[in-house]
Amino acid sequence: MSPRDREVSRPVIAHRRVYEGRVWDVARDEVELASGQRVERDYVEHPGAVAIVAVNEREEMIMVRQYRHPVRRELWEVPAGLLDVPGEDPLVAARRELYEEADLYADHWEKLVDYFTTPGGSDEKLQVFLARDLRSVPLAQRYERSDEERDMEIAFIPVAQVVQAVLSGGMMNPSTVVGSLAYAQKFLARGVTDT
Numbered sequence: 318m319s320p321r322d323r324e325v326s327r328p329v330i331a332h333r334r335v336y337e338g339r340v341w342d343v344a345r346d347e348v349e350l351a352s353g354q355r356v357e358r359d360y361v362e363h364p365g366a367v368a369i370v371a372v373n374e375r376e377e378m379i380m381v382r383q384y385r386h387p388v389r390r391e392l393w394e395v396p397a398g399l400l401d402v403p404g405e406d407p408l409v410a411a412r413r414e415l416y417e418e419a420d421l422y423a424d425h426w427e428k429l430v431d432y433f434t435t436p437g438g439s440d441e442k443l444q445v446f447l448a449r450d451l452r453s454v455p456l457a458q459r460y461e462r463s464d465e466e467r468d469m470e471i472a473f474i475p476v477a478q479v480v481q482a483v484l485s486g487g488m489m490n491p492s493t494v495v496g497s498l499a500y501a502q503k504f505l506a507r508g509v510t511d512t
Contacts, residue, residue: 330355340364340399341439363434363441367411368397368492370429370500371421371448377473378497379419379451384468385490393474393482394490395497397443411446417460419471423448430499434491445496476501 328349336343342362349355371379380393398414400407408426415421429447433439454460462469479497482488488497 361439363439365400366443367407368395368445369411369415369448370395370496373451376476378476378479380474382470392490393488394493397492407444420454420459422452424450432495
């Protein structure tokens with residue numbers, strides 16, 4: 318048997334928004350469980366997001382270091398962003414985020430992995446794309462970053478070093494963890510580096 322998550326919809330008896338935020342909201346649902354018991358669950362309603370594992374010909378990943386206030390740290394992260402443009406295709410969003418955060422275009426794209434960021438408290442689904450055949454955005458065409466993104470450090474870091482940092486707890490951003498390990502398993506573990 319191949320283990321797979323199973324999509325199941327329990328009856329929602331009541332749904333209300335208890336907080337409306339700038340990016341996401343908090344909802345409270347009364348849900349009937351399989352046993353018939355009713356429980357209340359609060360969770361973040363999130364638009365979803367994309368992340369990009371962008372790898373160059375030297376097996377280096379583009380990484381950005383960004384301040385994340387809730388954890389009071391500057392985290393090394395793969396480029397990522399919200400699906401906050403109504404109706405935008407996730408691949409289009411991924412291309413936009415790579416351009417905006419890393420000043421890069423990519424000629425080769427493929428889906429790498431999907432995951433739920435915190436399924437016990439959020440409905441956020443994150444899609445991770447692999448980008449290869451990278452090209453720099455000309456200086457005159459680069460996106461002007463603001464807020465926390467204005468001071469982001471951008472660097473190419475060898476994939477092996479990223480994986481080592483993830484496994485030792487030195488990099489804890491979830492998209493970096495999931496994306497780098499998925500890339501390493503799919504390409505490096507089998508000795509395949511040419512996509």
